[in-house]
Amino acid sequence: MAPAQGIDECLRIIVTDGVISALESGQASTLVIAPAFVDPHVHLRTPGREDEETLRSGTEAAAAGGYCAILAMPNTEPIVDSAAVLGALIERARAEAVIPTGFMAAISKGQAGELLSEMAELAAAGAAAFTDDGRPVTSAGLMRRALQYSALAGRLLALHCEELALSRGGHVHEGRVSAEVGLGPYPSTAESLMVQRDLALAADTERPLHLMHLSARESVEALIHAREAGIAATAEVTPHHLCRTDEAVRSLDPNTKMNPPLRREEDRIALISALRDGSICAIATDHAPHARQEKDVPFEDAPFGVIGLETAFAALHTHLVVPGMLPLATLLERMSAGPARVFGLDEPAIEVGARANLVALDLDAEWTVTEDGFRSLSANSWLLGETLRGRVVRTIADGREVYAA
Numbered sequence: 001m002a003p004a005q006g007i008d009e010c011l012r013i014i015v016t017d018g019v020i021s022a023l024e025s026g027q028a029s030t031l032v033i034a035p036a037f038v039d040p041h042v043h044l045r046t047p048g049r050e051d052e053e054t055l056r057s058g059t060e061a062a063a064a065g066g067y068c069a070i071l072a073m074p075n076t077e078p079i080v081d082s083a084a085v086l087g088a089l090i091e092r093a094r095a096e097a098v099i100p101t102g103f104m105a106a107i108s109k110g111q112a113g114e115l116l117s118e119m120a121e122l123a124a125a126g127a128a129a130f131t132d133d134g135r136p137v138t139s140a141g142l143m144r145r146a147l148q149y150s151a152l153a154g155r156l157l158a159l160h161c162e163e164l165a166l167s168r169g170g171h172v173h174e175g176r177v178s179a180e181v182g183l184g185p186y187p188s189t190a191e192s193l194m195v196q197r198d199l200a201l202a203a204d205t206e207r208p209l210h211l212m213h214l215s216a217r218e219s220v221e222a223l224i225h226a227r228e229a230g231i232a233a234t235a236e237v238t239p240h241h242l243c244r245t246d247e248a249v250r251s252l253d254p255n256t257k258m259n260p261p262l263r264r265e266e267d268r269i270a271l272i273s274a275l276r277d278g279s280i281c282a283i284a285t286d287h288a289p290h291a292r293q294e295k296d297v298p299f300e301d302a303p304f305g306v307i308g309l310e311t312a313f314a315a316l317h318t319h320l321v322v323p324g325m326l327p328l329a330t331l332l333e334r335m336s337a338g339p340a341r342v343f344g345l346d347e348p349a350i351e352v353g354a355r356a357n358l359v360a361l362d363l364d365a366e367w368t369v370t371e372d373g374f375r376s377l378s379a380n381s382w383l384l385g386e387t388l389r390g391r392v393v394r395t396i397a398d399g400r401e402v403y404a405a
Contacts, residue, residue: 041071042058043305045289071101074106081105170186198211239311245264254296255382258286317390
């Protein structure tokens with residue numbers, strides 16, 4: 001099944017020297033073959049925190065999740081804000097990564113939000129895009145200049161939208177649940193107000209932008225309004241925001257703590273609707289590994305973030321496709337061609353002449369998420385103990401088999 005190519009039939013795919021050389025009529029199979037996935041939002045913790053993830057472990061996890069390409073975030077130690085750090089990472093990835101891995105660079109030096117990074121130099125060194133993910137660009141003036149300079153760099157800005165004056169001290173969505181469990185509130189307006197600001201700046205500068213990990217209905221409404229007005233804005237959503245609400249934090253499990261936080265059911269429904277109609281065109285895991293000792297603390301002391309590369313498809317198939325909330329074809333497109341298109345990456349495709357980037361899926365397989373089942377070095381999953389339906393059984397990335405169950 002290749003939604004972007006309009007393919008939904010039984011085919012035999014012939015691969016020669018890593019390239020799809022022929023498509024022939026085939027017999028029915030219990031597996032679905034689709035273009036492999038692309039994740040534009042992954043934290044690999046390299047350099048600096050290789051105890052949490054490495055280029056090899058993170059890309060092995062991605063391969064097991066059906067991914068043929070990923071983009072890594074720059075909030076490492078040191079931060080990827082210079083051509084020297086970026087160049088070293090690119091070289092390491094060539095030697096250590098098991099699937100193609102690109103790197104975003106920081107919008108501001110040190111992600112401090114005060115001075116712009118050397119965006120043109122970083123783009124020339126291979127930066128895939130620019131983001132201060134993990135921190136918002138709080139200065140409207142700096143954000144406006146960043147949008148203007150992005151034209152010179154020829155790269156997209158991917159934005160973490162958070163108004164710190166509203167979110168600071170917050171741990172969970174502001175609402176009934178936060179009041180009942182006694183945890184610091186993080187209102188949805190902390191996201192949506194910054195979304196609105198950045199969309200206004202995009203309109204002012206006539207520059208495109210990408211909104212990362214949207215979580216709130218108001219943010220979706222702002223995005224839709226901006227797109228209708230002709231603003232070149234794209235957005236992504238994570239599996240956890242599509243499948244869970246703030247009711248999950250009643251468990252006080254630190255693995256339900258992420259930024260932005262899980263929100264209300266009406267927010268979840270708005271995200272699903274926008275994903276279905278294409279207003280949100282990409283699914284991203286925001287894979288954020290943490291060492292066990294960091295998460296094995298009281299909820300309010302735990303860091304934000306959860307892993308997701310190895311469970312993304314299965315979670316979304318279980319919670320959205322099986323109940324009839326999202327067509328399988330839409331899910332596959334939003335995990336593959338959608339994010340690739342946003343960042344100008346080669347779109348995985350089932351067509352003669354294309355590099356083989358394929359995933360084989362067993363839609364009926366049932367399996368339980370356990371700590372010892374991850375290839376990631378970290379196990380801070382919001383799905384631990386849950387039985388999922390649907391599993392990746394084989395991944396081919398850039399013409400090579402990188403995972404087989």
